[in-house]
Amino acid sequence: MHKTMQILCVLGSLCWGAPAWSAVEIAGVQVQETAIVAGTGLRLNGAGIRYKGPFKVYVGSLYAGKPIKSLDELIAAPGPKRLSMTFLREVKSPDFGKMLTQGIEDNVSRQEFPKIIPGMVKISEYFALHQSFSPGEMCSIEWDPAKGLSIWVKGKQQGEPVMDAAFFRALMSIWFGPAPADWKLKEALLGGA
Secondary structure, X not given: OHHHHHHHHHHHHHHOOOOOOOEEEEOOEEEEOEEEEOOEEEEEEEEXXXXXXXXXXXXXXXXXXXXXXXXXXXXHOOOOEEEEEEEOOOEEHHHHHHHHHHHHHHHOOOOOHHHHHHHHXXXXXXXXXXXXXXOOOEEEEEEEOOOEEEEEEOOEEEEEEEOOHHHHHXXXXXXXXXXXXXXXXXXXXXXXX
């Protein structure tokens, strides 16, 4: 009975505002208005396109339990969060890994960097299992305070969660830090565009 009530509460919260089946279309990608992470209903905070030069690389979408306007708010917000990327073009896994590493290096101090190396090694191992991402394939980064950081590639969780809040913050700084990979995407993910 308790489990049934939890499910009904989650479903009720998802229906608040917009129907759970509604979606926003960006560059041909259907971005859902809601998501469930660790049994918690999340709402779309914002979505946009990641450009690398003139090329559209992926559609990014941020889900959280409350409106998020900054990296600090994202980290401080209680409960799970999800950042999803649906690829619009083929991206080789080593190239994607380099983009992630560069994004972290651009946003993390030299003093903080050594502390997050174990997390970087772990997710590098996860991405090394995949040669590339094809158009339409999705990669998600999820944070569950009870379990840690999980990487989902093509619908499958990669390895075990990484319980490292400092690494989660460093990873999120790629999109939301002082030197984001794409300023327009940062603004869109934070609900500004």
